[in-house]
Amino acid sequence: MxxxxxxxxxxxxxxxxxxxxxxxxxxxxxxVSSVIALVSVGKGTTSQITSQLEGLGTDLLTVxxxxxxxxTYLTYDEAEALTDLDGVKSVSPVISGSMTAKYGTENTxxxxxxxxxxYEDIQDFHVQSGRYILDIDNGYRMKVALIGTETASDxxxxxxxxxxxxxxxxxxxxxxxxxxxxxxxxxxxxNDKILIPxxxxxxxxxxxxxxxxxxxxxxPDQVASVKSLIEATLDKKFENADNSYTVFxxxxxxxxxxxxxxxxxxxxxxxxxxxxxxGGIGIMNIMLVSVSERTRExxxxxxxxxxxxxxLLQFMIESTLLSGMGGxxxxxxxxxxxxxxGHYTSMDTSVSLNIVLISFGFSLFIGVVFxxxxxxxxxxxxxxxxxxxx
Amino acid sequence: MNQTxxxxxxxxxxxxxxxxxxxxxxxxxxxxxxxxxxxxxxxEFVAIIGPSGSGKSTLMNMLGCLDIANEGTYLLDGQDxxxxxxxxxxxxxxxxxxxxxxxxxxxxKLSAVENVELPLIYRGMSHRERRKNAEESLAKVxxxxxxxxxxxxxxxxxxxxxxxxxxxxxxxxxxxADEPTxxxxxxxxxxxxxxxxxxxxxxxxxxxxTHDLSIAEQAKRVIRIQDGKIVEDRGNPA
Ligand SMILES: Nc1ncnc2c1ncn2[C@@H]1O[C@H](COP(=O)(O)OP(=O)(O)OP(=O)(O)O)[C@@H](O)[C@H]1O
Ligand SMILES: [Mg+2]
Numbered sequence: 105m106x107x108x109x110x111x112x113x114x115x116x117x118x119x120x121x122x123x124x125x126x127x128x129x130x131x132x133x134x135x136v137s138s139v140i141a142l143v144s145v146g147k148g149t150t151s152q153i154t155s156q157l158e159g160l161g162t163d164l165l166t167v168x169x170x171x172x173x174x175x176t177y178l179t180y181d182e183a184e185a186l187t188d189l190d191g192v193k194s195v196s197p198v199i200s201g202s203m204t205a206k207y208g209t210e211n212t213x214x215x216x217x218x219x220x221x222x223y224e225d226i227q228d229f230h231v232q233s234g235r236y237i238l239d240i241d242n243g244y245r246m247k248v249a250l251i252g253t254e255t256a257s258d259x260x261x262x263x264x265x266x267x268x269x270x271x272x273x274x275x276x277x278x279x280x281x282x283x284x285x286x287x288x289x290x291x292x293x294x295n296d297k298i299l300i301p302x303x304x305x306x307x308x309x310x311x312x313x314x315x316x317x318x319x320x321x322x323x324p325d326q327v328a329s330v331k332s333l334i335e336a337t338l339d340k341k342f343e344n345a346d347n348s349y350t351v352f353x354x355x356x357x358x359x360x361x362x363x364x365x366x367x368x369x370x371x372x373x374x375x376x377x378x379x380x381x382x383g384g385i386g387i388m389n390i391m392l393v394s395v396s397e398r399t400r401e402x403x404x405x406x407x408x409x410x411x412x413x414x415x416l417l418q419f420m421i422e423s424t425l426l427s428g429m430g431g432x433x434x435x436x437x438x439x440x441x442x443x444x445x446g447h448y449t450s451m452d453t454s455v456s457l458n459i460v461l462i463s464f465g466f467s468l469f470i471g472v473v474f475x476x477x478x479x480x481x482x483x484x485x486x487x488x489x490x491x492x493x494x
Numbered sequence: 495m496n497q498t499x500x501x502x503x504x505x506x507x508x509x510x511x512x513x514x515x516x517x518x519x520x521x522x523x524x525x526x527x528x529x530x531x532x533x534x535x536x537x538e539f540v541a542i543i544g545p546s547g548s549g550k551s552t553l554m555n556m557l558g559c560l561d562i563a564n565e566g567t568y569l570l571d572g573q574d575x576x577x578x579x580x581x582x583x584x585x586x587x588x589x590x591x592x593x594x595x596x597x598x599x600x601x602x603k604l605s606a607v608e609n610v611e612l613p614l615i616y617r618g619m620s621h622r623e624r625r626k627n628a629e630e631s632l633a634k635v636x637x638x639x640x641x642x643x644x645x646x647x648x649x650x651x652x653x654x655x656x657x658x659x660x661x662x663x664x665x666x667x668x669x670x671a672d673e674p675t676x677x678x679x680x681x682x683x684x685x686x687x688x689x690x691x692x693x694x695x696x697x698x699x700x701x702x703x704t705h706d707l708s709i710a711e712q713a714k715r716v717i718r719i720q721d722g723k724i725v726e727d728r729g730n731p732a
Contacts, residue, residue, distance in 0.1 A: 106618065409589070487561075
């Protein structure tokens with residue numbers, strides 16, 4: 105009953121000077137809205153990266169060989185031998201390079217990868233028509249090629265590329281498969297690729313051995329053990345030389361990303377905390393001014409029977425209402441800002457209810473904490489003193 | 495709406511025994527009230543008169559429980575106010591005393607009726623009962639038509655009548671008026687005084703502070719103070 109009355113009185117106090125109340129709330133508004141907007145944009149960014157990383161497969165290890173001295177690669181057989189390691193399901197060595205593809209009068213630059221049949225499952229990259237690269241293609245160094253959708257339309261337009269012969273850096277290759285259309289990955293675009301047998305690639309690219317491969321483990325939880333087995337093998341091969349190879353796993357990247365995000369969130373929280381704190385000081389400042397301005401009002405209220413706690417409650421509620429309203433406006437602006445960013449960029453921003461609750465709760469808390477001193481000052485005023493002041 | 499009548503009480507409404515008060519200023523104590531003694535009964539209309547600086551307002555602050563005297567005893571309705579906590583004093587001010595100030599002391603952001611409701615809010619009265627009481631009080635001072643006006647939209651006399659309505663809204667036994675006509679011209683002053691007399695006739699005990707003899711003459715009893723001492727108590731029924 106008294107609480108409701110105190111709310112009404114506090115509301116009158118706030119609505120009595122709207123501009124001042126708004127300016128007082130501004131600190132809280134800025135604090136809350138920036139937390140919500142920043143966190144949602146941050147989340148949007150990380151969830152984008154996370155989904156791409158997860159798309160790479162958490163049971164895959166990517167090995168890059170830099171080598172040591174003159175040994176700058178693994179031989180094809182050494183790479184294939186990694187399949188025998190415990191927990192390894194398959195190994196997909198890759199030689200990649202860039203070549204000029206020619207058909208008739210059409211010319212286009214393409215990225216060419218020399219692969220083995222294991223590539224299909226590991227990369228989850230299939231043909232939509234024709235056939236895949238087979239072991240036999242590698243055995244005989246066949247000049248056959250799988251062609252990406254974009255390259256196909258560059259070279260053949262709407263014609264069927266299957267069975268046609270294209271020139272890669274001048275050598276004729278027979279197109280035996282048309283790859284399915286696949287989006288851009290983190291590392292490269294897939295649709296302008298040409299895939300050829302790895303042994304053939306060794307020849308036409310004049311690149312000896314394997315410098316890059318993807319290894320699939322039997323299950324995602326074997327990634328760590330397989331990784332150390334591979335590292336042991338490679339350490340032996342390159343005699344423990346530093347930086348002779350890297351073994352990358354998308355889970356590692358996810359972990360790094362998560363810890364970065366966490367650090368970022370803490371930093372954001374800190375900044376938001378500071379800005380809300382400053383907003384709180386603003387509220388306290390204005391409330392103190394308001395108490396001295398309204399000394400006479402307080403005196404009158406006390407003379408006609410307001411108790412200390414009535415006055416305390418009135419001013420506490422006023423400061424909490426200020427910060428709470430500031431918080432609400434901040435939440436609304438934060439939602440708006442994050443929706444705007446989501447609308448005008450490709451980022452998938454989403455406001456998390458947690459952040460809204462936390463930042464709004466914190467703004468209320470600030471109002472209470474910084475309202476105590478002014479409200480207490482008001483409650484302690486002696487009525488005769490307060491009545492004499494104007 | 496008669497006040498509790500004096501007959502069934504064994505103590506006076508107000509009893510002041512040896513009241514003294516002083517302020518310490520620049521190392522020396524200045525005595526403002528010195529050995530004040532009087533009783534005021536239910537239903538009296540008392541004027542306290544004296545020159546400026548004689549201690550009238552100080553005395554009224556004591557009687558209104560806004561301040562506690564340094565010396566002596568003040569019994570309000572048989573209760574020694576010196577022994578009461580701040581909260582109890584607030585409750586007494588709310589229930590037993592109605593203040594009418596020279597400067598009206600209305601809250602400028604509230605309408606007339608909201609001002610009149612204020613003491614009832616602190617009493618914890620429900621909204622409907624409060625509104626009803628406040629409207630009745632405003633009707634008594636002839637301002638029911640103006641109840642939604644802010645003080646700034648009312649004349650001085652009207653503002654003082656709102657203040658009177660506020661003082662009587664909670665139906666307190668004592669009305670304390672410190673120079674209620676001080677800020678008004680003589681014509682509106684007369685209006686306000688007539689209202690006070692009317693309230694006294696309805697049973698309200700009124701203590702009126704003034705330095706204007708013609709105002710004081712209208713009271714049934716006049717207490718004259720000078721330099722903090724009572725020099726005359728005329729018309730004392732006791
Ligand atoms: N808080 C205070 N501190 C110091 N002196 C005070 C204080 N309040 C009142 N006085 C002094 O006490 C004396 C009596 O003051 P009071 O206000 O009671 O006079 P008054 O009779 O009401 O005068 P007036 O008719 O002018 O209102 C004055 O001399 C005044 O200066
Ligand atoms: Mg005075």
